[in-house]
Amino acid sequence: MTTYARIFSFIRPYRLTLALSIVCSIFFSIFSGVSIYLIIPLLTTLFGGGSAGQPPAPPSPGSSFLPGWLVAAKDAATEAFRHAVFRADPADSLLNICVIIVSAFLLRNLFSYLQSNLMIYVEQGLTRDLRNSLYRHIHELPLAYFTNERTGNLISRIMNDVPVINTGISATFQTMIREPLLLLVYLTICLVLSWKLTVIAFIVFPVVLLVIAGVGRRVHKESGLAQERIADLTSVLHETISGVKVVKAFGMEEFENRKFSRESNSYFRTILRVTNIRNLASPTTEFLSAAAGGVIIWYGGLQVLGKSMEGSEFLGFLFAMFQLMPPIKELSNVNNRIQEASAAGKRVFEVLDTEPNIKDAADAVALPSFSSDIRFEGVSFRYGDGETVLDGITLKIRKGEVVAIVGPSGAGKSTLIDLVPRFYDPTGGRILIDGVDLRRVQLRSLRDKIGIVTQETILFNDTVRNNIAYGLEECPLEEIVDAARAANAHTFISEMPFGYDSVIGERGVKISGGERQRLALARAILKNPPVLILDEATSSLDTESEILVQEAIERLMAGRTSIVIAHRLSTVQHADRIVVIENGKIVETGKHDELIGKTRGLYRKLYQLQFRA
Numbered sequence: 001m002t003t004y005a006r007i008f009s010f011i012r013p014y015r016l017t018l019a020l021s022i023v024c025s026i027f028f029s030i031f032s033g034v035s036i037y038l039i040i041p042l043l044t045t046l047f048g049g050g051s052a053g054q055p056p057a058p059p060s061p062g063s064s065f066l067p068g069w070l071v072a073a074k075d076a077a078t079e080a081f082r083h084a085v086f087r088a089d090p091a092d093s094l095l096n097i098c099v100i101i102v103s104a105f106l107l108r109n110l111f112s113y114l115q116s117n118l119m120i121y122v123e124q125g126l127t128r129d130l131r132n133s134l135y136r137h138i139h140e141l142p143l144a145y146f147t148n149e150r151t152g153n154l155i156s157r158i159m160n161d162v163p164v165i166n167t168g169i170s171a172t173f174q175t176m177i178r179e180p181l182l183l184l185v186y187l188t189i190c191l192v193l194s195w196k197l198t199v200i201a202f203i204v205f206p207v208v209l210l211v212i213a214g215v216g217r218r219v220h221k222e223s224g225l226a227q228e229r230i231a232d233l234t235s236v237l238h239e240t241i242s243g244v245k246v247v248k249a250f251g252m253e254e255f256e257n258r259k260f261s262r263e264s265n266s267y268f269r270t271i272l273r274v275t276n277i278r279n280l281a282s283p284t285t286e287f288l289s290a291a292a293g294g295v296i297i298w299y300g301g302l303q304v305l306g307k308s309m310e311g312s313e314f315l316g317f318l319f320a321m322f323q324l325m326p327p328i329k330e331l332s333n334v335n336n337r338i339q340e341a342s343a344a345g346k347r348v349f350e351v352l353d354t355e356p357n358i359k360d361a362a363d364a365v366a367l368p369s370f371s372s373d374i375r376f377e378g379v380s381f382r383y384g385d386g387e388t389v390l391d392g393i394t395l396k397i398r399k400g401e402v403v404a405i406v407g408p409s410g411a412g413k414s415t416l417i418d419l420v421p422r423f424y425d426p427t428g429g430r431i432l433i434d435g436v437d438l439r440r441v442q443l444r445s446l447r448d449k450i451g452i453v454t455q456e457t458i459l460f461n462d463t464v465r466n467n468i469a470y471g472l473e474e475c476p477l478e479e480i481v482d483a484a485r486a487a488n489a490h491t492f493i494s495e496m497p498f499g500y501d502s503v504i505g506e507r508g509v510k511i512s513g514g515e516r517q518r519l520a521l522a523r524a525i526l527k528n529p530p531v532l533i534l535d536e537a538t539s540s541l542d543t544e545s546e547i548l549v550q551e552a553i554e555r556l557m558a559g560r561t562s563i564v565i566a567h568r569l570s571t572v573q574h575a576d577r578i579v580v581i582e583n584g585k586i587v588e589t590g591k592h593d594e595l596i597g598k599t600r601g602l603y604r605k606l607y608q609l610q611f612r613a
């Protein structure tokens with residue numbers, strides 16, 4: 001399916017509104033034609049008498065090529081109009097015509113207003129739906145996707161590309177329907193008045209069309225570039241704003257400024273180029289139209305001088321001809337807008353088409369509870385096409401056990417624990433929970449059983465209460481308070497201006513590192529999962545804070561199966577088992593006392609290095 005056809009599939013829910021908008025377009029075009037055509041009797045009244053006694057104007061010789069029925073219809077309409085409007089006194093006729101012209105304009109604008117409003121509803125509805133489905137889809141994408149894709153790029157697709165698709169929609173359903181209808185109406189008027197003049201006017205059109213097509217192709221190419229540039233700009237912006245502390249700490253403001261200037265300059269140049277090309281379309285069309293106008297006035301003027309055309313008809317013709325310009329101008333742009341929209345659509349669908357490879361299998365089973373063990377059987381893993389990060393890991397973690405994972409930096413510890421909640425799937429071997437392959441367990445029921453506390457504590461811009469109860473609906477305050485107490489967080493929360501209803505800023509900037517950790521621990525305690533995955537923070541806290549955090553961790557681990565990337569002395573010493581990883585392989589396992597006794601063991605070496613203090 002082409003990109004454009006796919007965009008249309010999002011319009012389905014709005015087809016009734018769209019149909020109404022098209023009906024309004026039709027009426028708008030009809031009343032636009034009527035209001036222009038009425039110029040002729042107006043001029044006749046002003047300059048040619050226009051009383052009821054006057055004989056009807058003979059059919060224009062210029063319209064002799066038209067089908068008989070059309071000429072007859074035109075004559076009948078003219079006659080009926082004369083009868084209804086023209087009075088013996090030209091002043092009365094004038095008043096009648098003016099009333100009719102004003103009414104026609106009123107109706108024309110009323111339908112224009114209705115049409116625009118209906119169209120906006122469709123456009124904005126479509127934007128909302130597309131954004132929502134993108135957002136929903138992003139949540140289904142595996143973690144790997146986010147490490148490969150820049151955040152700003154993704155944000156830009158949702159915020160900047162979706163509205164561009166919109167302009168394509170309005171181009172299609174507003175411009176492509178309304179403007180051709182207007183063209184048809186005005187063109188019919190022109191043809192009825194003088195087909196020869198019309199033909200002459202239209203000789204220039206193929207030339208205009210050729211120019212437009214060329215410009216359209218360029219715009220398509222360049223606008224894709226412009227959207228990429230704005231995505232780059234958004235990326236830089238996002239990175240520096242979220243990393244503002246690092247930028248300041250390293251005094252990199254100037255460096256970042258230069259980087260931003262470079263990107264924004266690049267966008268500036270691209271957008272100038274696109275706009276330049278797009279702007280070229282309008283004046284070119286206009287000039288070509290003006291040239292045609294000169295020829296028409298000359299030829300038409302000769303007809304009037306030669307008495308083969310009424311002066312009022314010629315002026316009516318000119319009015320209709322001028323009215324042809326705006327629709328042609330709009331239509332000359334329409335191709336560009338559609339091209340831009342389909343380029344933006346392509347980027348949006350790229351995201352939507354990324355298959356979430358970590359999802360429930362068709363025969364996935366729900367995990368009622370965690371009752372026995374988690375087993376790694378010959379598990380290997382690599383990121384994309386990269387090096388092997390985990391290699392033949394075989395490990396059994398029994399219910400209730402505390403397993404500490406220890407190893408040098410880059411050994412694969414975080415990767416190992418990320419496999420348990422299925423953030424990634426192993427590339428070799430398998431992981432079983434209570435004897436069922438993780439890939440056959442419903443994701444939701446698996447993740448329900450697991451609590452994760454990582455080093456990077458993400459707190460949402462919300463109240464303390466909602467941050468602790470994240471993921472739990474309608475959790476009573478008492479339970480939240482209990483969890484906070486167990487995490488040694490209650491005291492500092494109570495000292496906040498609004499207690500549990502205090503809002504903590506993005507990533508909890510308004511609270512200290514230790515407090516943040518304790519909030520994350522409270523969150524895990526409240527969730528009360530049977531399995532706990534803990535990546536202990538490496539950053540050192542002051543002694544008091546350290547003791548508070550340590551107590552909270554101990555309470556959290558009590559009675560749970562815990563897999564801990566251990567950085568704390570007490571966790572390592574009290575673990576039921578320590579698993580030492582080096583280069584993606586398990587090199588030692590055992591209790592602290594056993595491992596520390598191995599004189600050449602890696603654990604002993606790491607222990608001495610890490611915990612010497």
Ligand code: ATP
Pocket residue numbers: 147383386389407408409410411412413414415416
């Ligand atoms: P540390 O103690 O420093 O956190 P670790 O033992 O937890 O290290 P991992 O984070 O699991 O190690 O990383 C293992 C290897 O995988 C490293 O070489 C790392 O560069 C690589 N790696 C980690 N995450 C990714 C990723 N998202 N994409 C590609 N490679 C990755």
